[in-house]
Amino acid sequence: MDNPLLRDAITQPLPAFAAILPEHAEAALDEVLAKNRAELQALLDSGQTPSWDRLVEPLEDMSDRIQRAWGPVSHLFSVKATADWRRAYNACLPKLTEYGVEVSQSEPLYRAYEALAASDEFQGYDAVRRKVIADALRDFRLSGIGLPPEKKERYKAISLRLSELQTTFEEHLMDAIQAWGKHVTDEAELAGMTDEARQAAQERAKAKNLEGWWLTLDFPSFDAVISYSDNRALRRELYEAYATRASDQGPQAGQFDNSALMEEILALRHELAQLLGFGNYAELSMATKMADTPDEVEAFLVDLAQRAKPSAQADLDALRAFAQQRDGLSDFAPWDAAYYAEKQKEETLGLSDEELRPYFAFDRVVRGMFDVVQRLYGISIEAVDHIETWHPDVTTYALKDGEGVPFGLFYLDPYARAEKRSGAWMDECINRRRTAHGLQQPVAYLTCNFTPPLAGKPALMTHDEVVTLFHEFGHGLHHLLTRVDEASVAGIHGVSWDAVELPSQFMENWCYDPATLRQLAHHWQTDAVMPEAMIDKLRESRRFHAGMATVRQLEFALFDLRLHRDFDPGFKSEHGERVLQLLDRVRDEVAVMKPPAFNRMPWSFSHIFAGGYAAGYYSYKWAEVLSADAFAAFEESRFATETGQRFRDTILAQGGSKEAMDLFIEFRGRKPSIEALLRHNGLGEDVGQAA
Secondary structure (H helix, E strand, O other), X not given: OOOXXXXXXXXXXXXXXXXXXXXHHHHHHHHHHHHHHHHHHHHHHOOOOOOHHHHHHHHHHHHHHHHHHHHHHHHHHHHOOOHHHHHHHHHHHHHHHHHHHHHHOOHHHHHHHHHHHOOHHHHOOOHHHHHHHHHHHHHHHHXXXXXXXXXXXXXXXXXXXXXXXXXXXXXXXXXXXXXXXXXXOOHHHHOOOOHHHHHHHHHHHHHOOOOOEEEEOOHHHHHHHHOOOOOHHHHHXXXXXXXXXXXXXXXXXXXXXXXXXXXXHHHHHHHHHHHXXXXXXXXXXXXXXXXXXXXXXXXXXXXXXXXXHHHHHHHHHHHHXXXXXXXXXXXXXXXXXXXXXXXXXXXXXXXOHHHHHHHEEHHHHHHHHHHHHHHHHOOEEEEEOOOOOOOOOOEEEEEEOOOOOEEEEEEEEEEOOOOOOOOOEEEEEEOOEEEOOEEEOOEEEEEEEEOOOOOOOOOEOOHHHHHHHHHHHHHHHHHHOOOOOOHHHOOOOOOOOOOOOHHHHHHHHHHHOHHHHHHHOEOOOOOOEOOHHHHHHHHHHOOOOHHHHHHHHHHXXXXXXXXXXXXXXXXXXXXXXXXXXXXXXXXXXXXXXXXXXXXXXXXXXXXXXXXXOOOOOOHHHHHHHHHHHHHHHHHXXXXXXXXXXXXXXXXXXXXXXXXXXXXXXXXXXXXXXXXXXXXXXXXXXXXXXXX
């Protein structure tokens, strides 16, 4: 059987998505891992003095081989998680985890790296290669290379179990979202919702052979109700279903319950950290980040909370007063917040999301985003036909330099659909590296969950969705604009996790830039550019409820940090008591509005329980300081071309080849300051050092 996951990477570099089936996954991975093990053993048995060409380069080849076999499988599991793809993914994951631990705990391999680092040849390497080797030695130590045999076995067992638990956590969340739906037969129940939202709900019902309308927990459907429905009972019903996903509460109580998974994940992470000599998992997390200690991060978050909370309280007081004055609402609740915020924004700013939406036709927004990048970095982006994809909605684009030479490619999968993971993300398809066959060009996946186009209309985006698209494209540019030739530190590889959001959050700033809005915000029917008055209001809206938005993110970040720093293995918690008690304490300190007792936010907090943000969710706020300060450099230079080139040459092009702080200083000329973030969000004028 021709296995499309094993095709020659030189002649067929891109995944053959039209041919890849779930049954190909395990067979391909088995073959690749067996080949890698044999090559690694031969390399270690050769007796040759370690060198870059005889050690690092062959290992990069092995990693690339795995990525080409496993990357498409992992991606397809995220974008079309059918039962067959789940089985294939879950069959492969333990094998991949076991191989990773095996390599990272290989003492002969570790000694080879140590010998290379101590060699005369190492002294002649450039800074990029020296960082590759230094990072590898660090990662060996963080993988338990120095542990005695019985503790190495325990490390391996924990790693295998964590990979299984984290996948199951995400599957429970996906299942909970897909299992819930509400059939509405009386259109009066949907009063206040936009025509587009009702049409989308009607099309979902038709797809199920139902009359009427079908509401779901996919975010576009949920947001259409929670932000616009005049039906308070319906808003509460959707809020409860959404806030209790995969938990012991709500309409699906106990069906997809993540309670026990959270407890076991936390306990195993704590044990893993202590095996490696750290006091807790948060300390282990900091070992690969810009921040030095959990206490440093906590001080940063608490300081920002103290600055933001007065503004957040003022936001909430004004919102409650508005709801009371408008509708006599005296028992303001969380399911009222988004609804009245939208009404308040419309009344105070003369602006609503639905008034903006006709100006954000998806294709026009994409072209406008590309124009920004071309202006900043001197590149062009063009659609490419005849490349295999996994769904008809997916488009592929090539990046070209100033002379029209392609140097990267990405897939864009924009719309929500069944069996697709919620949220938005960028992932690597192929990493840039220079090999004996030449330069391997980077390829990325950009995946979102926007509202699909409706009959007779293009896909029309909210401004929040525009911001999300720019954010993910910022990650993509970090991957695609790298000029580093060593895979381990090219693009997003080797970048401190709390700096990896800098390029993505930097791109968000252009969604409020007048020149950019004039390019991409044209009415889909008349082609009229967004009026200047509306652009001014949109820019002003950035500060609207910025205090509430800030403390919400700080609540998540402090909760995550303390959850992993302060874990007490002696505390008995079987049903999430540990999580809820800590979250209540954090909310008492930071939040201005506490949710009802049934709210189970952590049960769907896949960033920290299934993703890479454990004890690292603070990275969003940490990197937001960096991104705001970086954008301030553009404002100060009046958006000079030279500033864009410098940002590309320092932050984007160098990937993880240097420490993140060194790159920021290289771009900005100093360490980051919090001033620009406070100014952009209207949270005060105090100046301080954030990192």
